[in-house]
Amino acid sequence: MKGFDFEEERIKQEITKLGAKRVLLQLPEGLKPEAPKIAKTIEKTGAIPIISIDPCYGACDLAFCEAEGLDVDLIVHFGHAKMVKHEKVPTIYVEARATAPVEAAILQAIRLLANYTKIGFATSVQHLQTLDEARDILTREGKIVVIGDSGQIAYPGQVSGCNYSNAKSIADDVEAFLFVGGGMFHALGIALSTAKPTVIADPYDNRAFLVNEQAAKILKQRFANIQEAKTAKTFGVVVGLKPGQKHLDTALIVKEKAEKNGKVAYLLAGREIAPEVLLEFPTIVAYVNTACPRISLEATSKFSKPVITVSEFMVVLGEVSWESLLKKGLFEN
Numbered sequence: 145m146k147g148f149d150f151e152e153e154r155i156k157q158e159i160t161k162l163g164a165k166r167v168l169l170q171l172p173e174g175l176k177p178e179a180p181k182i183a184k185t186i187e188k189t190g191a192i193p194i195i196s197i198d199p200c201y202g203a204c205d206l207a208f209c210e211a212e213g214l215d216v217d218l219i220v221h222f223g224h225a226k227m228v229k230h231e232k233v234p235t236i237y238v239e240a241r242a243t244a245p246v247e248a249a250i251l252q253a254i255r256l257l258a259n260y261t262k263i264g265f266a267t268s269v270q271h272l273q274t275l276d277e278a279r280d281i282l283t284r285e286g287k288i289v290v291i292g293d294s295g296q297i298a299y300p301g302q303v304s305g306c307n308y309s310n311a312k313s314i315a316d317d318v319e320a321f322l323f324v325g326g327g328m329f330h331a332l333g334i335a336l337s338t339a340k341p342t343v344i345a346d347p348y349d350n351r352a353f354l355v356n357e358q359a360a361k362i363l364k365q366r367f368a369n370i371q372e373a374k375t376a377k378t379f380g381v382v383v384g385l386k387p388g389q390k391h392l393d394t395a396l397i398v399k400e401k402a403e404k405n406g407k408v409a410y411l412l413a414g415r416e417i418a419p420e421v422l423l424e425f426p427t428i429v430a431y432v433n434t435a436c437p438r439i440s441l442e443a444t445s446k447f448s449k450p451v452i453t454v455s456e457f458m459v460v461l462g463e464v465s466w467e468s469l470l471k472k473g474l475f476e477n
């Protein structure tokens with residue numbers, strides 16, 4: 145697949161260095177077509193590559209159990225930067241940096257940023273190497289560029305699906321954000337976390353657009369879900385089983401709080417928290433999701449019942465106001 149750096153030489157070197165005999169390859173959906181070619185390269189080291197066909201949405205989703213079941217001694221995880229601190233199976237990360245040129249998309253974005261001078265720059269791990277170029281282009285066009293470094297994520301300027309700490313750390317110092325990357329997913333996260341105008345410069349489609357209208361729609365849905373959950377007496381508290389999504393202690397606290405407030409609460413655990421799975425529990429009226437927050441924030445219309453985050457549950461209980469939740473950001477539990 146053209147357009148991404150799969151660092152095949154580094155993978156071979158790491159396998160040799162670690163003496164790995166069996167290697168599990170984990171790629172997100174868009175990158176999976178590249179897996180057979182990478183597997184062939186790995187075979188040249190003498191190791192046996194096994195391609196995971198399960199979905200993989202983030203660096204939270206490391207396949208430790210699968211690796212242990214297959215007697216694998218190394219996981220090669222593609223498309224994300226390290227997130228899980230304690231790895232049960234040795235893991236190397238291949239971030240799959242994109243090679244698409246970004247200048248044309250950034251120049252289009254600058255037109256949408258005409259009314260703002262102080263710009264926060266953010267991007268996903270695939271485009272971090274464009275940071276200097278983006279800063280140069282923006283500066284040339286008279287902008288002051290601010291790049292967040294909260295120390296809570298792998299790189300300065302980086303955002304991930306559930307970590308916007310870099311953007312939040314500079315939100316008070318900028319008038320708007322520029323996100324370089326494809327799709328609305330990360331830029332929406334920035335808009336929802338900072339409430340600032342957020343423009344995407346998409347180097348794949350060579351276009352730029354604002355995402356704040358879409359973010360406002362999500363906020364409306366979230367508010368409606370909270371209101372609906374306020375009427376619920378029976379809750380399911382969902383624990384994710386993916387390593388970076390497992391927050392059992394939080395789930396236990398949620399259950400206890402629910403019961404103290406006169407609700408009935410059940411703990412449920414699973415890897416994939418999908419609408420059809422939750423349909424199996426007709427007596428449960430609302431769910432508190434302690435796993436991936438994006439399931440609640442963006443799949444709202446797919447679920448037949450409210451699936452709220454832990455922070456939203458605090459609003460349901462009256463411990464936190466909707467306004468202070470918005471200020472804190474929807475991604476903080």
Ligand code: SF4
Pocket residue numbers: 201202203204205304305306307388389435436437438
């Ligand atoms: S928890 Fe969700 S948003 Fe965060 S890395 Fe995992 S899949 Fe992405």
